[in-house]
Amino acid sequence: MDELDLCLLSAPYMGVNVRLDRTRFGPAGFPMGCPKEKAFEYLQKLGLGAMEYQAVRRVPTKLDPLKEIGKEAKERGIILTLHAPYAINLASKEREKVFKSIERLYLSAKAAEAMGATHVTFHPGYYSEREPEEALKLAIKALDDLVRRLKDENLRIELGPETTGKPSQLGSLDEVLRMAEEVDFVSPTIDFAHIHAREGGSIRGREDYARILDKVEGRLGSLNGLVVHFTEVELTASGKGEKMHHELGSGYGPDFKPLAIEMVERGVKWLVISESPLLEEDSLKMKRIYMGIRKRRTK
Numbered sequence: 001m002d003e004l005d006l007c008l009l010s011a012p013y014m015g016v017n018v019r020l021d022r023t024r025f026g027p028a029g030f031p032m033g034c035p036k037e038k039a040f041e042y043l044q045k046l047g048l049g050a051m052e053y054q055a056v057r058r059v060p061t062k063l064d065p066l067k068e069i070g071k072e073a074k075e076r077g078i079i080l081t082l083h084a085p086y087a088i089n090l091a092s093k094e095r096e097k098v099f100k101s102i103e104r105l106y107l108s109a110k111a112a113e114a115m116g117a118t119h120v121t122f123h124p125g126y127y128s129e130r131e132p133e134e135a136l137k138l139a140i141k142a143l144d145d146l147v148r149r150l151k152d153e154n155l156r157i158e159l160g161p162e163t164t165g166k167p168s169q170l171g172s173l174d175e176v177l178r179m180a181e182e183v184d185f186v187s188p189t190i191d192f193a194h195i196h197a198r199e200g201g202s203i204r205g206r207e208d209y210a211r212i213l214d215k216v217e218g219r220l221g222s223l224n225g226l227v228v229h230f231t232e233v234e235l236t237a238s239g240k241g242e243k244m245h246h247e248l249g250s251g252y253g254p255d256f257k258p259l260a261i262e263m264v265e266r267g268v269k270w271l272v273i274s275e276s277p278l279l280e281e282d283s284l285k286m287k288r289i290y291m292g293i294r295k296r297r298t299k
């Protein structure tokens with residue numbers, strides 16, 4: 001299969017499942033080591049194959065510059081995803097805020113389509129003093145409305161509710177899996193640092209990753225095509241929730257290596273986005289760890 005020959009196929013519960021040719025690594029945002037205009041050439045030189053475009057403050061609405069970015073990325077063999085604005089709350093107590101959140105997600109899907117990005121990552125919102133189940137149902141309803149609109153307009157973009165890092169945020173692993181099970185076009189963004197942080201430092205070794213992956217596979221039917229975020233993370237003083245991201249090897253954890261072993265053993269194809277402060281440097285570090293394990297295994 002051609003490196004960029006991505007094929008979109010519709011599968012139950014995986015929405016617009018992106019079939020990847022291989023596991024690809026890349027930074028969350030333009031790389032630090034070069035000017036923006038040279039980003040994709042630079043990522044290609046480094047041997048990285050993905051980038052998450054950050055639309056976290058606002059979504060660009062001029063589509064021509066986005067198309068240009070998409071064209072350059074494609075020429076360099078870089079697959080793009082897009083991170084939607086942080087200001088999204090699908091479970092707000094104020095209806096107006098929910099409408100605005102849906103609108104921001106819609107604009108994110110339009111922007112993603114313009115740049116040929118396959119997946120829109122977003123934080124679903126906050127419990128907003130509601131019972132978790134009630135907040136989840138509201139978010140599912142909002143996503144359902146949005147997906148209906150995307151289908152009407154033939155916008156086949158995968159929506160990726162992210163596992164979130166604070167206990168006040170909607171977005172436990174179970175919750176994002178429910179969203180994916182109940183709404184077409186939805187496939188979660190699995191942020192391991194966030195799972196680790198919101199569960200009070202729950203990822204200590206390979207069996208903890210295995211528990212998460214078994215659950216995702218059991219619920220969605222497959223692990224392939226997942227968009228994954230990775231960084232090491234410092235917890236808040238209370239021990240529940242994320243304080244800040246740290247580079248790989250900082251000692252804060254979680255450790256990437258046992259995850260890489262699971263990835264190799266299970267033969268998954270993922271987009272792995274580095275959210276470390278060292279962006280592309282840590283993408284490369286993860287790729288080296290992963291490739292090293294693969295090599296040893298095939299010997």
Ligand SMILES: [Zn+2]
Nearest residue numbers: 083121123162
């Ligand atoms: Zn995020």
